[in-house]
Amino acid sequence: MKNNTLLLLAVGVMLLLSLSGCALFADTQGIETQDAIISSNMNSAENLLVFDEQTALLSMQPTYQGHSAAIGAACEQLDSLDKDKTYRSKNSALVCANKNGLDKCFFQLETIKLQLKNNDSSVNLDSLDVLCSDLRALGLQSNLDNFKSKYENYTSWLKAEDGILASWSSLETLFWNSSSPQPTGTKLSDYYTVYQGQMAGAETSLQSIKNNCALKDGFKTTSDKIEKVCNNVDEYIANIETANGIVVDSLNFFGKLEVGSVTIDATFIHDCNQITKEYSSLYDLKLLKDTNLNNSNQTDLSSMCGQIEYLSSVYAAYGIPLILENGDLSSTTRTELFKAKTVYIETDEVLGSGVIIDSDSSGYYILTNAHVALTYDPSTGTEYLPIYARVKFYDGKVGYATRLANTLEGYDLALLYVPSSGNYPIASFDETYYPNAGDKVIAVGNPYGFVSSVSEGTVSGLRDLGCLRDYCYGEVIQTDAALNAGNSGGGLWDYASQDLIGINSLSLTQTEGLNFAISMYQYGKIKDTFKWYDI
Known part of the structure; x- marks a missing residue:
């Protein structure tokens, strides 16, 4: 009689549990399977928070839609297997509870990376502060902060690369033009004024390049040219100072032909050849070499010295001193x-x-x-x-x-x-x-x-x-x-x-x-x- 009473009691308890919607024995294996699906897809999704440079994004394809679908399906299964949310993992519980917010965040992260891949300048990192607020609950706030910081610096570097290329292009144009022969009828003093303006512009461009190169901060360059320019920018700036000294010496020397009186004799010819040799060293400077200055566009002062020497020899053969006054034959020589x-x-x-x-x-x-x-x-x-x-x-x-x-x-x-x-x-x-x-x-x-x-x-x-x-x-x-x-x-x-x-x-x-x-x-x-x- 006692045993029958205990059996009836057990049946009653089970009936009560059934009517209350609870299961005495949960499908733990099914729950663990769904937990694993959520964890795996979240790990893949969290890779969107990993910083990647533009070159690493070239093969990127949008995948979060699949992860989102898999996580959503797993959450539905958990709700079926674990209706009171008792047996699912803490991580799954947080993910499923914040699914909508996480979708907004990770879709935006994916969009940003695709924009970077396609060199789209409309990247909006500030949007992440609102869309990714639910990451705090998952302990991913520091990941987000690091992502933002890295990409803010990286986008600044990508813009800096554009600035470097633009400044370098202006330098190439400048050195092609400034190395052209002096325009006929232009005084050396006027030519030097133009030159000073050009070199001031070159220094400004190089300083801009240096400032932009400072934003590199360990990032890879998107072209070998940028890498080369950044590695040599300090030498380029030093080259400007060297070039200025050489040009000033040359213009001061040949300026004597335009202002005052100068006798063209052996000493003058010797000094002319020395100045020519010094001037030719301009084209050995790394800055001028790297701007791809063509040999045909280089100013050759040796021909000028050669012409002066020839003219001097002609006048010497006549027994006439060759004296120039203000860039022309002196009255003495003319007479x-x-x-x-x-x-x-x-x-x-x-x-x-x-x-x-x-x-x-x-x-x-x-x-x-x-x-x-x-x-x-x-x-x-x-x-x-x-x-x-x-x-x-x-x-x-x-x-x-x-x-x-x-x-x-x-x-x-x-x-x-x-x-x-x-x-x-x-x-x-x-x-x-x-x-x-x-x-x-x-x-x-x-x-x-x-x-x-x-x-x-x-x-x-x-x-x-x-x-x-x-x-x-x-x-x-x-x-x-x-x-x-x-x-x-x-x-x-x-x-x-x-x-x-x-x-x-x-x-x-x-x-x-x-x-x-x-x-x-x-x-x-x-x-x-x-x-x-x-x-």
């Missing part, structure tokens, strides 16, 4: 050059002057006045060849004309040919050129036997004298440059161009400052009428 192109002529009848206008392998052609080279009989109007025509050159050497040519049209011009092995400059002239009133001119000749006398004046005007009593003159240049007996046949020179513009031929003795030179334009019109004779 000596005019003298070197002028000769002293002596015939058996007169003294006069002439100008070297051409040469061949054996001698020189000298243009002078017919009334200097020929003997004229006014009573008969007949011209006679001189018995001799002795010519003295700039260096004192003497030669004798072997041939003489004059125009058959009665113009007061003649040509002498003088054999000579000497080295003398040839007059340049333009047969189509008309000078302008007011132009500065130089007259060179041998008045009264005073060899290589020089007078200065201006062009007063252009005249057509036609033919006078003894000779024809045609189109002449009127000048107030002093002319005297013995100046006849000498040159009237344009000071600016150094060209021969006329042959001094005539003065009005009753007045002062009324002097005339047959223009080279007139010579060009009649030069084909000259006939040659042996002397």
Whole structure:
């Protein structure tokens, strides 16, 4: 009887438990299976909180949707197997309780990583503070804080990389342009002002690069170029200072050619070559090498020194000092050059002057006045060849004309040919050129036997004298440059161009400052009428 009573009691308890919705023996194995599913998927989801650089994200694909679905399904199973939430793990209980909030958080984390993968600049890390508040319950707040901090720094670095590339590109453009030859007509002082501005810009760009490189903080670079630039930026900045010193030395040296007076001699040529050597070292600087400066765009000062040296040797061969004043030939050098192109002529009848206008392998052609080279009989109007025509050159050497040519049209011009092995400059002239009133001119000749006398004046005007009593003159240049007996046949020179513009031929003795030179334009019109004779 007692046993029956106990059996009935047990059945009653079980019935009560069944009616109350409780199970005496839970499906612990099923619960553990769902716990494992939640734990596994959460571990995978938590990888979204792990910092990854852009290169590591290239193969990333969105996966959280699958994890979310698996966790959701597992939570539903737990609710079925463990309705009073007694047997599930603490982690599963927290995950299932915060499922909606975790989904918002992890979907946003996944979105942010995909944005970083695609280099999307609209990343919003601040959104995580609101969307991921439920991570605190899972003890993942520090993971989130670390994620944010890392990606804030990383996104700053990615922007810094863009800044580095932009600054470097501007440097490449700058050095291509600033290494171009100095523009024609630009003063070195102006060029240096431009250069200073360019170098200030280069320093600013390099300092910007250095500041951006400081944000690297152990991150990988997305290109080898950025890595190289950041590794060498300090050397680049030092290169700017070195370059400035070299350029200043070069500009100071060549600036002497533009301002003041400088004699081009052996010392100057030596210093020029030294400066050139120093300047060429610019292109050995790492900054200029790494900006890929093409050899064809490099400024070659050696050619300038070579030209100066050649010019100096030419003038030295003539016995003329090469002196520059304010970037041009000095008045001393110009005057000596005019003298070197002028000769002293002596015939058996007169003294006069002439100008070297051409040469061949054996001698020189000298243009002078017919009334200097020929003997004229006014009573008969007949011209006679001189018995001799002795010519003295700039260096004192003497030669004798072997041939003489004059125009058959009665113009007061003649040509002498003088054999000579000497080295003398040839007059340049333009047969189509008309000078302008007011132009500065130089007259060179041998008045009264005073060899290589020089007078200065201006062009007063252009005249057509036609033919006078003894000779024809045609189109002449009127000048107030002093002319005297013995100046006849000498040159009237344009000071600016150094060209021969006329042959001094005539003065009005009753007045002062009324002097005339047959223009080279007139010579060009009649030069084909000259006939040659042996002397």
